[in-house]
Amino acid sequence: MINFSYTIWILILPFFMFLLLGLAGHKLFKAKLSGLLGTGGLGIITILSYITAYRYFFVTGKIEGAFQKITAVNITWLQFTDKLHIDMGVLLDPISVMMLVVITTVSLMVHIYSLGYMKGEKGFERFFSFLSLFSFSMLGLVLATNIFQMYIFWELVGVSSFLLIGFYYQKPSAVRASKKAFIVTRFADLGFLIGILILSFNTKTFDFITLTNPTGTAILQGTGIGFLGLSIMTWSMIFVFMGGVGKSAMFPFHIWLPDAMEGPTPVSALIHAATMVVAGVYLVARMFPIYAISAPVALHVVAYVGAFSSLFAAIIACTQTDIKRVLAYSTMSQIGMMMCALGVASYGGEEGLGYMASMFHLFTHAMFKALLFLGAGAIIHAVHSNYMTDMGGLRKYLPITHITFLIACLTIAGIPPFSAFFSKDEILTAAFHSNKILFGVEYAVAGLTAFYMFRLYFNIFWGKDTQYHHTPHEAPATMTIPLILLAIASLFTGFIPFNKLVTSDSKVLESGLEMMIAIPSVLIGLLGIGIAYVMYRKETSIPDRLATTFKYGYKWAYNKFYIDELYLFVTKKIIFRYIAQPVAWFDRHIVDGTMNAIATVTQVISFRIRGFQSGQLQKYAFVFITGVIMLAIFFIYLWK
Amino acid sequence: MDILSLFVVIPVLTITAILFLKDTRQVRLVSAFGMGLQLLMAALLVFLYLTARHAGNSDEMLFIRDYLWFKSLNIHYAVGVDGISVAMIALTSLVVFAGIFASWEVEFLRKEFFISLILLATGVFGFFISIDLFTMFLFYELAVIPMYLLIGIWGSGPKEYSAMKLTIMLMGGSALLLVGLLGIYFNSSPDATKLTFNILEISKVVIPLPAQRIFFPLTFLGFGVLGALFPFHTWSPDGHASAPTAVSMLHAGVLMKLGGYGAFRVAIFLMPEAAHELSWIFIILTSISVVYGAFGAIAQKDLKYINAYSSVSHCGLVLFAVLMMNQTAMNGAIIQMISHGLMTALFFALIGMLYGRTHTRLINEMGGLMKVIPFLSVCYVIAGLASLGLPGLSGFVAEMTIFVGAFQHHELFYRIVTIMAVSSIVITAVYILRVIAILLLGPTTNEHFEHLPDAKWFEKISVITLIGAVAAIGLVPFWLSTMIGTSLHPIINKILALNPF
């Protein structure tokens, strides 16, 4: 058994970088140095992660044919009761180690990329300090040994996301977006927290290993007690999933994600494409035994929410013109697929294919989506616009970006041999064997994905020849190197044998390509590309005509089905106007009014009774005599 | 002279020293020195306490000193501390210390200001070290009265009205309290031979249930008024809004904690049966406080009002947790008191500093301050994040302990109410972010704000002290939680013994 306790440094180092750069960054170092410090720090962490991954997967992780859950470090951080305590620690198992690799890789790429992208921006060191904070939180999240630690880091990634979206804090739209992101996810986290509370009440533990032990007792707690027809465990898992829905931008909590694109593009790549948004998927995967064994209904919820979101987002993505927003919806759609895959899986054996597929797709998605965003960043960097209407024919100016972007597009479209072909294929297979409706949805999504991605691609790199104020030029090496590296990753990660590494019960899962599924999925991908080619390769009027033909459908999709407006209506009109303001009014006028009224009444009485003190001696005497008589009557006849 | 009495003696000596100063410029130095000494004393106390506990001293209270005062009524001047009081004392000394620096620039009647401020602190310290109900009550009232002058003289806005309202309502609370305390006193001995005010002694007897049913609500409400229990919280927004910076800090940060501490130490500890029986009523009130305060804060425009309502919500949580009557929730309640004390003091300090620069407290008149005064703005953001319960800062630790604890309650009703209370964290996020977004972020709206100076050295001392404490609790809550937790054992054991759940 190798001692993994050094993994704690994976957490400590970025936190230290955050403090160093955040507190002293602008004083001690020049901007460039702090960037290098941040990147260097992350580089060390990346190396550590790779070493860990290697040692875990290939040296010691496996015992009796199954990967073990290894608690590398565990320190009690806060004690609630004898059994309930929050620990801070590092839990190594296949998914956390895989996530470790994903996060550090993408994060390192983004760090390097940012050195170029953010050059000269005010608050350079602040940016890197926030990035370190994010890395810290995200790593903490995936390495969490218990659900409460996960919740803590869950909140922390939320806040680092908030800080990074609002990085350009003088830009009102960025401020709005960051606020929105935080509050929406916070609302979802409320569900998460409630879920944790219910779960811990029933199982009396936070610890993942105890909780998710498929043969343990914790997993069986609360499965019998019913509320509205569902068991308590189901409810708690639905609540927990609510947190995942928020963080992973699933319907109906997806509204923050497109707006979050206000943040700097590397941030979008890192947080809102590759890592943080898949936390929801990771959460479900982490709790998967419970979902699968004790709360299958909740797992169905996961599947349907995922499937619906993926379709919903894909449709919207087809109509958007802001390239980052298209990518954002694409992210949402892909994550929906992962969720769906998790939802159709069950614990162990062949039925666990969905779980593996989901994790596989998570992995590949991180690579190609980061690539897409970074590529988009390079484009925006060159064109100074987010809108594809301002672009066209950029392949001549940005050759490296063009190639890497194309690779990414092919990957996401599921064209072999690119990585997503394999992972998406597994997802479709899993869905096919479990639920035909979901399979249909995902199949359609695959086609739509290919369509909108190539719509994007053709619009940017081909299409009309736009005249630019400044001739766009290729990005510096700090930006292109990550692009190339990620492109390579997109190309080859598909060949990683995930079925041997990451499975629902940590045992090897025999699976291969099912041609029954693979061929149609490639075909629909090609179909999507073809349609996009026809419509957007050259400037044509087809899109406009289509838009007018499906006028209402297009309008609804373009306006994102008015979900934003619905939220606005609920928050501004209902909550603010019909709850908060009335509460404030009630407080001022009724509650406070009562207190003031007591004072006023006292004053009024005081004024009214002043007549007794008339200054007339005889009236005084009259009161005196009356008082005596009243007392006499009272005590002799009434109350003796 | 025992160490605990020093906590009362040092402020009194400081006041005396200030009284004899001729030069008003030295006043604040003397105050800062006195309160700095107090802070050191608090640190020393924490150290001594932990050492004593470590050495295996398992008495309920440590450093007990008992002087007979009024023999015929068996009134003692009795002091003693357990982990909870030690924590509260540490909190108080921190906030007072920060408060002195936050009011560095008070010009008008400076001497009187610092005297009143320290007098207020004296009352609070005295309250926390007392284990005799009489002295406790004495110090409680002593703490309330300087508020009137502090708000009335150095306040702003409708200060006279606010000061009067605050004083009268708090005294109203103490009226209820007094009756409750007398009731406890006359039931403190089964055969009425050895009546006592001593908390430890009373806790050993069982007050008859009929008496508890009368005196528990009185005592709890009495302290509840100070803890801003709905619907007796309305002194808080007005009072805070009108009070000068340091007073808001002390008041929200420390004085309101007297309510929670008292409710816990007196009402529930001494009358657990009635507490158990009647807690549902107050649970409803407190959960209304929690949610209602948060909603109230959303609609406000004045920074201090926002914070005042937020205090209503957070302090409601304290009482809420105390009423859950289990180890974890009570532990959370105490941490919440400390955490909220620090956070809200920080908030008020910052608001005061912002007000000193912009001369407005209305959020829609400000904007984009982050660019102009980054230090203060960042501190404000930190305070906000602490307030909305961000992990790593104290608010999270407190709230989570409360929620987890409250949710362990065996009755479904309490768990459902807990979920209601939990929902406040979202509302909190809404109003905090709303303020941060409007106030600090975005473009600078007013050209007068372009050249505002950032924090001065004394302001930095004040703010950094508090932030340091907030972060320390947030990052390493274990020692605090354990210190409080072990002190809770005897209390919980008493409750458990009497109410077999």
Next chain:
Amino acid sequence: MSLGTFLIMRHELLLITAALLVLIAELFWNPEKKKGISHFSLILFGVITIIGFLPSPEGSIFGGMYVSSGTRLLMKNILNIGTLIVFIQSIGWLKKEENVEKVSEYFLLLISTLVGMNFMISAGHFLIFYIGIELAIIPIAALAAYDRYKNKSAEAGIKLILSSALSSGILLYGISMIYGTTGTLYFNEVAALFGNTNLQILGFIFFFAGMAFKISIVPFHLWTADVYEGSPVNITSYLSVISKGASVFILMIILFTVFPVIIATWQKTIFVVSVLTMTIGNLFAIRQQNLKRFLAFSSISQAGYILLGMIGGNQLGMASIIYYILVYVFSNLGAFGVVAAISNAKGKENIDDYNGLYHTNPKLSLVMTLALFSLAGIPPVAGFFGKFFLFTAAAQKGFYLLVFIAVLNTIISLYYYLLVVKAMFISKSDTPIESFKSDISTRIALGICIAGIVLTGFASIIFEVIRNLSFGV
């Protein structure tokens, strides 16, 4: 019965001697020397006060008509202290042009009333009690009308004398019924023979009403405000503190020793009137502008609180009342002392006039604040302890509701006391009372008051001594 037994009456004898000496001085001293008459009286009285504290024999003479005991001596001493403070406070006022002629009258009359009060307190028989009470009140009526050239003063005098005559009549009527039903006027014999018949209760109520008038308990209080406002400030303070204190003492003694049989009845009576007294007194006080009138109503509500100590009929109650009166002497005289100082120096008596007083006369304001806080029962000053003990005494007998009402009333009273504090500290004024230096006697008097206000509370020994002496009537 030797002459020595008369020494039991030491307080009264000394006071009578003093009165005579003042009279002789007035008669025989030449005009030049007469200027020293106030100092002469003051020193004389100071000596008497000190002698009062010397150990004294206890017992009764005149067949039990006159009783002396530790408690009663203590009461007399408290009254002596209060009177001494009043005397010191009035030195400056007596030097005024219009008063120079009447200095000896002032002392003579006040000492006479004090003699009356002492007799009243030492009474073991209704006759002594009656003579004492009349001796205590009639000269005050004359003093109330002391300012011959002021309408208000004359009005105060006539209101006091006529009201008190009526109340005496009713009191006597009550006594006559008691006499008629028991056949005796000795306290101890009445106590033994008292039953619970309607006539006796009627007699008791008449008696109680007569006493309630002296203590100004609602609804027998209406004279109070007018008389307090009209009289010279020093007389008002004497009236509100010493006279009221003495009446409280004797009412308490009589209730506890003469009427224990009908304790249920008088507890109910006191319950009702104390609630009325506190509430009405407070409600009137809220609106007052004239400080003397303000303090008059405040003293009415104070009487209501004092009744709380009586209601239990217990030893603690007696101790707390005596203690409270002591505290009240210092607090109220402190407040009146400031009012008198300002009234005499600047002729201003309204709360509005006090606006911004702290900025011009900080020391006076502080004294006033402390005195008011003591009256309101705010720690750490003595009033807090006094009130606490009173409430404890009532609570001991289970009168929690009454205690609750009383505490609520203290909040109202705190409100109006704070109004004065507000005027002094917070309100701004265009024409504040100018800074002035009050004379030495005022300062000494106020110093004594402050010392009393601060120390009486903390020094538990005082309360313990009182407690040990109580019930030794």
Next chain:
Amino acid sequence: MNSGIPLQYFLILATVMFFTGVYGFLTRRNLITILMSVELILNSVNINFLAFNRYLYPHKLEGMFFSVFVIAVAASEAAVAIAIIINIYRRFTTINVEDVNEMKF
């Protein structure tokens, strides 16, 4: 009984006198008359004392003595009162009680 007139008669007389006095006190406007009403009250008390003493407790003279003192005190009271009334007349130029109300409320 040693007299033909029963005790009750005296008591009734005293009561009537008492209430006459009270009535006079409440209704008469002249200060002197009011003073006289007070005397009526006091004298009714005297009658009570004397009658009780004579009829019920003839062997002790407490009632007698009491009434003597009441008379004496009443006289001094009247003296002071009249002195003040004279002063009132000087200041207000009237002795109508209703006009003597500078202070109220």
